[in-house]
Amino acid sequence: MGRAPCCSKVGLHRGPWSPREDKLLVNYIQSHGEGNWKSLPKKAGLLRCGKSCRLRWMNYLRPDIKRGNITPEEDDLIIRLHSLLGNRWSLIAGRLPGRTDNEIKNYWNCHLSKRLLNQGTDPNTHKKLSQQATNTRKNISDTSKTFSERPKIHLPKPIRVTKSSFPRNQSFELDNHQCNANTQAGGNPSSDYAYAADHGGENMRGFLADDLDIQFECESTVLVSEDDSSSLEKLYEEYLQILNQNDDDEMQLDTFAQSLLI
DNA sequence: AAGATATGCAACCGCTATCAT
DNA sequence: TATGATAGCGGTTGCATATCT
Numbered sequence A: 001m002g003r004a005p006c007c008s009k010v011g012l013h014r015g016p017w018s019p020r021e022d023k024l025l026v027n028y029i030q031s032h033g034e035g036n037w038k039s040l041p042k043k044a045g046l047l048r049c050g051k052s053c054r055l056r057w058m059n060y061l062r063p064d065i066k067r068g069n070i071t072p073e074e075d076d077l078i079i080r081l082h083s084l085l086g087n088r089w090s091l092i093a094g095r096l097p098g099r100t101d102n103e104i105k106n107y108w109n110c111h112l113s114k115r116l117l118n119q120g121t122d123p124n125t126h127k128k129l130s131q132q133a134t135n136t137r138k139n140i141s142d143t144s145k146t147f148s149e150r151p152k153i154h155l156p157k158p159i160r161v162t163k164s165s166f167p168r169n170q171s172f173e174l175d176n177h178q179c180n181a182n183t184q185a186g187g188n189p190s191s192d193y194a195y196a197a198d199h200g201g202e203n204m205r206g207f208l209a210d211d212l213d214i215q216f217e218c219e220s221t222v223l224v225s226e227d228d229s230s231s232l233e234k235l236y237e238e239y240l241q242i243l244n245q246n247d248d249d250e251m252q253l254d255t256f257a258q259s260l261l262i
Numbered sequence B: 001a002a003g004a005t006a007t008g009c010a011a012c013c014g015c016t017a018t019c020a021t
Numbered sequence C: 001t002a003t004g005a006t007a008g009c010g011g012t013t014g015c016a017t018a019t020c021t
Helices: A019-032 A040-044 A050-061 A072-085 A089-094 A101-118 A129-141 A207-211 A229-248 A250-259
Strands: A158-160 A171-174 A177-180 A193-195
Touching: A019 A040, A019 A050, A040 A050, A050 A101, A072 A089, A072 A101, A089 A101
Parallel strands: none
Antiparallel strands: A158 A193, A171 A177
């Protein structure tokens, strides 16, 4: 498979963006829309590779990006989503309106993982470290179990849903929630994703939806796309409510984790 | 005040999935 | 079906700034 030449190989600009470059990029996208990142720099008059332009737009220049500190509510949501989704930053970001995957990733690595460690929780497994140490010792002493007998974690593989995957503006019912497949330029690309999980012939349902008990009509994909920032906000509020309801039901998280074991 | 160290964040790199031909 | 091009993700790096000694 061919690899797009890196900007370093073709003598393009690298490093921090100048205000002039930002302006050129914003102006171009405002008049032509997102997409065609490969050809965009040339058309916009930028000496950058398309990849760099895309990243700059997604993580910094997009008008719907929320600036400022991450709130305690967002904090909590990130931790909960991370316990369900792992390091799938784009999916987590899709549930935090205005936040980018890069920002959440950085915030996790700098703050949240350290905080969890301080609280005695393993940031990777979200389990108490003391409990893990006990389990580890137990496993070491239990030499009768071979490596192959250890439970395997089955993580449903995420699939990308791109513009051609859905008809334009097609709507999808998800219980009482209405989501639209935003396939037009300017939509939130990080949320143009769906998860599909293969459960041995059963209808495929996304595991996040399973955990949150949201029923999806579409058989093979779980749509997590929203039409605009207001519906993102609404969805966010709904997620918060659902997650808050789970405060009293930690067992549900354990059940979910076990459902991933095969 | 100055150097060392820690922190935060933007940007880059390498890889994979998807699409077009 | 095979292959190349492109988009997008997650891990990592590097630099600017803040804090500590």
